[in-house]
Amino acid sequence: AQSVTQLGSHVSVSEGALVLLRCNYSSSVPPYLFWYVQYPNQGLQLLLKYTSAATLVKGINGFEAEFKKSETSFHLTKPSAHMSDAAEYFCAVILDTGRRALTFGSGTRLQVQP
Amino acid sequence: NAGVTQTPKFRVLKTGQSMTLLCAQDMNHEYMYWYRQDPGMGLRLIHYSVGEGTTAKGEVPDGYNVSRLKKQNFLLGLESAAPSQTSVYFCASKERDYGYTFGSGTRLTVV
Numbered sequence: 001a002q003s004v005t006q007l008g009s010h011v012s013v014s015e016g017a018l019v020l021l022r023c024n025y026s027s028s029v030p031p032y033l034f035w036y037v038q039y040p041n042q043g044l045q046l047l048l049k050y051t052s053a054a055t056l057v058k059g060i061n062g063f064e065a066e067f068k069k070s071e072t073s074f075h076l077t078k079p080s081a082h083m084s085d086a087a088e089y090f091c092a093v094i095l096d097t098g099r100r101a102l103t104f105g106s107g108t109r110l111q112v113q114p
Numbered sequence: 115n116a117g118v119t120q121t122p123k124f125r126v127l128k129t130g131q132s133m134t135l136l137c138a139q140d141m142n143h144e145y146m147y148w149y150r151q152d153p154g155m156g157l158r159l160i161h162y163s164v165g166e167g168t169t170a171k172g173e174v175p176d177g178y179n180v181s182r183l184k185k186q187n188f189l190l191g192l193e194s195a196a197p198s199q200t201s202v203y204f205c206a207s208k209e210r211d212y213g214y215t216f217g218s219g220t221r222l223t224v225v
Contacts, residue, residue, distance in 0.1 A: 009154065032212055043204065043218045044157075051212055090156055099164065100208060101147055101172065104156035 003027070004093050006105035014113050019063075019078040021108050023091030026072065032094040033074040034102065035065055039087045047089075050074060061085070086112045117141070120205050120217035127195045127224045135190040135220050137205030143215075145208035146188040147172075148180065150201040151219075157204060163188055195224045 007022040025031055035047040048059025055067040065076045074091060088109045092102040118139045127133055137146065144165045149157040159172030161180040169180045177199060179191045188207075192199060205217040 004156075034214075044216045046214070049212065094212065099162055099170065100145055100212070101159050101162050102157075102206075102214060103159070104149075106154055106156045 003095055003103050004091055004105040006089075006091050006108050008108055009106065010109045010111065012111040012113060013081045015083055016080050019076070019081045019085065019110065021076040021089050021091075021110065023065075023074045023076065023105060024072055025074065025091075025093045027093060027095055029095075029097070033065075033067060034092040035059065035063070035074075035076050036090045036092060036104075037061075037087050038090065038107075044090065047076070081110075081112045083112050083114065086110055118205055118207055118215050118217040120203075120220050122220060123218065124221045125223070127192075127222065129196060129224060131195050132191070132193050133195065133222075134192075135203055135205075135222075137188040137190070137217060139186055139188075139207040139215070141207060141209070141215065142185070143207035143209060144185075146182065147206045147208070147214075148178075148188065148190045149204045149206065150174065150199075151204060152201050160190065160203075195222075197224045200224045 005024045033050040036044040047063050048057045050057050050067045058064045063078045088107050090107050091105040121136045147162045148160040151157045158174050163169045163182040166185040181189045200223050203220045206214045
């Protein structure tokens with residue numbers, strides 16, 4: 001069973017437009033949720049994380065995400081896209097508090113059009 | 115500089131050859147992980163370790179072995195490489211507050 005689902009493997013927006021990247025999870029326990037960004041040929045950089053504090057989480061580079069338990073969602077948003085936001089974005093969740101390993105979604109590639 | 119260092123960064127292997135990927139961290143983290151990244155599949159957990167001398171299997175452990183003889187090092191071995199193991203491999207370590215530090219990756223091609 002898919003534990004983390006990212007809707008849309010590719011998303012294209014115009015520069016200055018709203019960015020919305022979707023992430024839904026399945027978990028029987030309160031989750032820890034993360035968004036990571038990967039630029040071409042680089043490693044993963046943490047954008048933000050939710051660890052059961054405020055449901056609206058602000059991250060780096062103007063991104064934020066809202067944890068909605070009723071919808072089992074943790075969508076990533078940014079009000080105004082920049083060309084530099086073009087990258088691949090991964091949603092991740094910790095499902096097993098024993099090994100505390102991240103389980104990743106399949107990723108969404110964001111393209112920003114001038 | 116504190117962080118996670120992976121060596122090598124690139125490698126080409128012939129089918130059947132063996133190799134070891136090294137992950138080193140200088141942050142005194144207990145938990146360490148090996149992932150592989152394939153297009154359209156995100157990152158998948160191969161093996162992990164919750165402390166020196168301990169290792170355990172993740173979701174895709176077949177064809178790989180690991181060792182954690184020293185706390186700072188986590189080694190990933192391929193005994194007999196197969197083309198299906200062509201991938202980008204990432205190592206990560208975990209801080210106390212669920213902060214994960216990733217290495218820059220090893221791009222492995224098996225021909």
